[in-house]
Amino acid sequence: MSFAINSKALDVGYQGVNSNITVLSGLDLKVETGRFLSILGPSGCGKSTFLRVVADLLNPLAGHLEVLGGSPYAARSRRDVGFVFQEPTLLPWRTVRDNVLLPVDVGRAKLTRSITDRSDELLELMGLTPLAKRLPHELSGGQRQRVAIARALLGEPRLLLMDEPFGALDEITRDRLNDELLNIWRQTATTVLFVTHSVMEAAYLGERVIVLAANPGRVVFDLDMTATKQPGNRCHREDSNIVQAMGTLRAALERAS
Numbered sequence: 001m002s003f004a005i006n007s008k009a010l011d012v013g014y015q016g017v018n019s020n021i022t023v024l025s026g027l028d029l030k031v032e033t034g035r036f037l038s039i040l041g042p043s044g045c046g047k048s049t050f051l052r053v054v055a056d057l058l059n060p061l062a063g064h065l066e067v068l069g070g071s072p073y074a075a076r077s078r079r080d081v082g083f084v085f086q087e088p089t090l091l092p093w094r095t096v097r098d099n100v101l102l103p104v105d106v107g108r109a110k111l112t113r114s115i116t117d118r119s120d121e122l123l124e125l126m127g128l129t130p131l132a133k134r135l136p137h138e139l140s141g142g143q144r145q146r147v148a149i150a151r152a153l154l155g156e157p158r159l160l161l162m163d164e165p166f167g168a169l170d171e172i173t174r175d176r177l178n179d180e181l182l183n184i185w186r187q188t189a190t191t192v193l194f195v196t197h198s199v200m201e202a203a204y205l206g207e208r209v210i211v212l213a214a215n216p217g218r219v220v221f222d223l224d225m226t227a228t229k230q231p232g233n234r235c236h237r238e239d240s241n242i243v244q245a246m247g248t249l250r251a252a253l254e255r256a257s
């Protein structure tokens with residue numbers, strides 16, 4: 001069995017000018033390759049910090065972390081990791097289409113017919129086709145976030161880190177994009193780590209859901225959803241199993257808050 005994420009006794013924090021803080025302490029987490037993991041936890045508990053250390057944007061203070069079988073640095077160097085940040089990071093001078101095609105310019109993908117077709121497909125999937133020629137400042141927050149998602153997907157990362165990617169969307173669009181994301185995940189062997197504040201979204205998307213608590217950030221609840229769902233991580237939002245799992249997760253989240 002191979003693991004996309006394997007952390008043991010991992011401590012992560014920030015070294016500031018006046019103080020050092022430890023955000024995650026003794027974090028043990030193994031995520032099998034190809035899995036869809038949802039991550040819940042109260043604000044400030046260290047969800048984004050965890051994604052940052054996986055993406056090699058931050059060094060651990062102590063402990064062990066393997067990403068796709070090697071160091072976070074090696075995974076990043078191979079451009080195996082895609083990141084959709086909590087705040088969409090688009091280049092303001094590039095149009096929507098050119099922002100989506102950014103992985104080509106940074107060498108993560110080759111500009112071929114199939115890549116331009118794929119970028120058009122992703123723009124369509126994200127409902128961005130009519131906006132393709134606009135600049136980021138001409139978009140709403142949710143539209144910008146969808147551009148960032150299309151861009152991350154274009155690079156076809158083996159590991160996709162998503163930090164509350166759909167938080168800024170209306171519920172109908174969010175539900176639709178949840179389904180599109182699951183479709184894309186089913187067609188690829190991508191491992192997804194998906195941070196959300198929505199218990200419903202976590203339960204609907206995840207094959208497994210973990211809940212983190214704060215001070216120090218650690219895993220306090222770990223729910224395997226595979227028995228709750230049909231094969232292929234399929235379910236309906238109103239399935240009684242899912243509603244029940246949501247209740248369990250909400251209670252765990254309350255205890256963690």
Ligand SMILES: Nc1ncnc2c1ncn2[C@@H]1O[C@H](COP(=O)(O)OP(=O)(O)OP(=O)(O)O)[C@@H](O)[C@H]1O
Pocket residue numbers: 014016021023041042043044045046047048049050086
């Ligand atoms: N660059 C930084 N320097 C110092 N402390 C930081 C930095 N970034 C985050 N923190 C602190 O680390 C802790 C965890 O932050 P993090 O952003 O990981 O939380 P989170 O779980 O993603 O919260 P949210 O749900 O609000 O996004 C918080 O206490 C935060 O104040």
Ligand SMILES: [Mg+2]
Pocket residue numbers: 047048049086163
């Ligand atoms: Mg965060």
